[in-house]
Amino acid sequence: MTEEQRAALGEDLATWIESLGLEGHLTEAGLPTFRRDGEDGRARWIDPGTGGDLSLAQLRDVEQLLRSEGTEPEHAVPVSLLVLRRHARLREELLATPWHDYASLAELRGASLEATRFAVHKAASTHRLLVVPVEERSIVPAFQLSGDGEVRADLAPVLEPILAARMDPWRAWAWLTQPAGLLGGLVPERAVADPETADLVLTAAVRLAERVSAGS
Structure with missing residues (x-):
């Protein structure tokens, strides 16, 4: 039985x-x-x-x-x-949206692979570039880059607080590219490009970073 x-x-x-x-x-x-x-x-x-x-x-x-x-x-x-x-x-x-590995980013920048790898690591360590681990490699979501492969000047101040707070990279990617409650449904990476909402996005990023830090 x-x-x-x-x-x-x-x-x-x-x-x-x-x-x-x-x-x-x-x-x-x-x-x-x-x-x-x-x-x-x-x-x-x-x-x-x-x-x-x-x-x-x-x-x-x-x-x-x-x-x-x-x-x-x-x-x-x-x-x-x-x-x-x-x-x-x-x-x-998220992975279905544009992103770069070191090789494709090096090609976009017109730089060597090693120089690009070094630049990515440096930018990530100073909280100016979101790098996301995927299995055994690292990728750079393309939304944060300008046409020449450099970090968008308007987005850098938004990246810094949430990356400094050690927010999970996947969560950071999602928050930056999807409608955010703290912004009344605006998409942060888009809204920051608008001078009328840029300060609102930065404030929301700082508040989010504070929540992340408080919960860690």
Whole structure:
């Protein structure tokens, strides 16, 4: 009976997670994962420590973790997984916008690869350039650059406070390029180019940096 309960619970959890489109975020959330084996395609939950199947007790622990949000556990949604999915989608959206690696930026600037690499590191260290880590490389979002590949003069004062506050680079990228609540829905990197809203953007960046620093 225990084996049947384990199989049934494992299948129920897997089907639920799949219906929410969250199966790809279990590992990132520090949770066990599952795969479907055999002709019947039944879900097999894997213990990340041993590589073996989770026991019924372990599956119940996983269920409790996943259903711990909300006032009605049977209808609860694993909020942590939803947040991870949202972050993953946001990163995909940001990476779909123009950006440079060292080679493409060097070509844009008409400079050597080494000179460009040095310049990027120096600008990043002085909080004048947003550099975002992507897997094992670093990229430079293009929105912050002028046509010759240099940092936009109007944007530099906005970058400095949020980068000095050690704001997460992905979060900084998103805040700068999407409608911001602190600006009544204006997009910071666009609004700063307008003399009528530039001071408002700088003030919002300073306030955001203060929040980031206070929370770190």
